[in-house]
Amino acid sequence: MPQQEPVDQWIQELINMGDEKMTEKQLKIVQAAVEVFAEKGYASSSTSEIAQKAGVAEGTIFRHYKTKKDLLISIVSPMMSKLLAPFVLNDFKEVLEGEFPTLEGFLYAVAVNRLHFARKHLKIIKILLQEIPFQPVLQEEFKQHIARRVIGRFTEIIEHFKAKGEVIDMPTPVLLQFAISAMIGLFITHFIILPDQPWDEEQEIRHTVNLILHGMSAPQL
Incomplete structure (x- = not known):
């Protein structure tokens, strides 16, 4: 079995820290956001791009996070x-x-x-x-x-x-x-x-x- 990427381990810990369990879609959003922010930077990234990478509708992001900045923070x-x-x-x-x-x-x-x-x-x-x-x-x-x-x-x-x-x-x-x-x-x-x-x-x-x-x-x- 391939070794898990460190960032994936951190995302798992992030999930465990929350008071409420992340949904499968929310987890995909977080994983996609880390990938996109790391690759393109926050300013050059868009929620539509994150949504596409996560395989969810853009509106799904805004149901969990009010803004792109809220998602980053x-x-x-x-x-x-x-x-x-x-x-x-x-x-x-x-x-x-x-x-x-x-x-x-x-x-x-x-x-x-x-x-x-x-x-x-x-x-x-x-x-x-x-x-x-x-x-x-x-x-x-x-x-x-x-x-x-x-x-x-x-x-x-x-x-x-x-x-x-x-x-x-x-x-x-x-x-x-x-x-x-x-x-x-x-x-x-x-x-x-x-x-x-x-x-x-x-x-x-x-x-x-x-x-x-x-x-x-x-x-x-």
Whole structure:
């Protein structure tokens, strides 16, 4: 029997979380919405397209969800708060709590760990990366359930390496913003902007870590 896709497992969990059991049609709508949102993005998707993929009338969607945005939030919000956060934090725990002798080693471990996670759960990750910048509800969910817990640990790690003299004396929030932006940029480029472009993952991770550590300036002679 083929292994079930991770996103399908999450949809099953989403069904189990609800107070009322999903109908067969509602389940098809949710599955189709995840596929369409991941492939085309929320703004470029239509409820008619989702309905066609689900094999239901478009009016059936609106009997369960008032708007397309309600459909998006109903899928992503509980996934983030009750499913994604544990997946992210439990899967990330080994890296966050690990002992790394150098900042380079820590950044490399973060990149490898998160790329592996993103590849396993690509559809829902694509939806989150595409929609969080434009959906205040999802931004708040992300801050509440994931960012605050991860940022706290990242801050401790950066402060540790600052004390060792491996990091320049700049405000830690600024350093975190720069490092996280570079990492997310790596993910977005590979999985969303240029998904079909061949790349050497090991080399790209090393390049990204090197840029975080040393910037773009050439060494002064």
